[in-house]
Amino acid sequence: MLKAKIYVKLKASVLDPQGKAVTNSLHNLGFTDVLETRISKYIEMNFTSDDREKVSQEVEYICNSLLANPNTEIYQYEIVPLEQNLEN
């Protein structure tokens, strides 16, 4: 079985007000060397299949059609064995 670890991020050109607010709070906490913070989504998805190629194709389609909004977001993912991740 396989696990997809998917990151959906705002494109660099899109303003991230949440990230900006967190940066301001970190500055107030004293971490004045924090230049920028960007908030992203991390999604885990488990598959019954062991076929990496098939799962990759599915994840690609899932990201394009639902998880990421192509107007504002980009995605990246990795496919790992499910067992390995459970140990973590």
Add this chain to the structure above:
Amino acid sequence: MRISVVTFPGSNCDYDAYRVCLSRGHQTKLIWHKDTDLANPDLVILPGGFSYGDYLRGGALARFSPIVNEVISFAKKGGLLLGICNGFQILTECGLLPGTLLMNESLLFICKHQYIRVETEASPFTQSIGKGKVLDVPIAHKEGNFYTDSETLKQLQDNNQIIFRYCDKQGEINLQSNPNGSLDNIAGICNPQRNILGMMPHPERSATDTVPTQDGRWIFEAIEKALE
């Protein structure tokens, strides 16, 4: 006129829209999102609310509801389609309108009266109102910050697809009159064929005698005149 208002799980302005349409003498139906028949309407309204709890992104999951295929096919045949607030978000997620509604720049849910200016008469939703008319129509959203790439923004401007812009009482468009950070103060846009309107302000919340402003009536009247 026959109006169908679609109810998604989490819609909360469906009854407001339904009652306004009924009060204006229209044959109005509430259509459940799992239905596959729009009941042969002249106008479809996708109401405001939090369809599917806004999970993932506002409107992202609603577009997979069975009725949405019917809504898309109705609009592609030229039927009038009005998406209000969450309805606007659904229209962008379906690809019927360009752009995305991002989180408000202030990160706050904003619920207040807001002036918007009619930017063009060239739409069935505004043709009888008149360009430049300032309307007081309330907003209530956290994700209303309209964003698109610069090329699409230019197309919207060049094709006269920007229907409403946020403004002040005098109709001035500036940073102070922009409540949520929307690009170019955009409050509502239409498609190139001009039969689909998405807008963040709520005309259905300002169209009865029981609320302090009735400016939303201008928009309902315009649609009625367009369909006469």
